[in-house]
Amino acid sequence: MHLTKKLAIAAAVAVAVAITGVWTASAASTTTQADSDTQPTLAENYSYPGAADIQAQYNVTLISGDGHIIFADCATPPEDNVSVLQVRTTADAGTRRTVCFKVLAPTGHLELRIPAVYEIRGDGRISGAGHRVKAELTTDAGQHSTVDVNPSGTTPVGVGANPSNAPTTLLQLTATP
Structure with a gap:
């Protein structure tokens, strides 16, 4: 293989890894943020206070x-x-x-x-x-x-x-x- 072809393949793999890493990190931070931003559901149960x-x-x-x-x-x-x-x-x-x-x-x-x-x-x-x-x-x-x-x-x-x-x-x- 020519050096140019090897560099092109290596560059493509690097881009794919970078994209996958960014996507995974983004998904992980979104999930973590969504989990921490989620508040308990405010559903009235009509129980009597006190x-x-x-x-x-x-x-x-x-x-x-x-x-x-x-x-x-x-x-x-x-x-x-x-x-x-x-x-x-x-x-x-x-x-x-x-x-x-x-x-x-x-x-x-x-x-x-x-x-x-x-x-x-x-x-x-x-x-x-x-x-x-x-x-x-x-x-x-x-x-x-x-x-x-x-x-x-x-x-x-x-x-x-x-x-x-x-x-x-x-x-x-x-x-x-």
């Missing part, structure tokens, strides 16, 4: 919701004659307790578990005020019921509606326009 603390302190299991019905301090002052929903329960060794929820929008949804509920009071503080709320309840025997909560009054459920009724567990609150 649920473990609320469970420990109030015996209320907050499962999930859309953020429009939230656990609230029962001393929340009313705004435009609307305050908080009050759920009355005897879940703590027969002691009567009230836990409260604030409805923040015309619609809302909250899945929860509150055992031994006997009454739910709407958030309206005068007649005609308050949110329309449905409460889904169940008994230990699995009898499900849905009640319309009086927006500005009390709605007895379970043993609150009739002492011979089975105790009920509140499963869901849904606000509708």
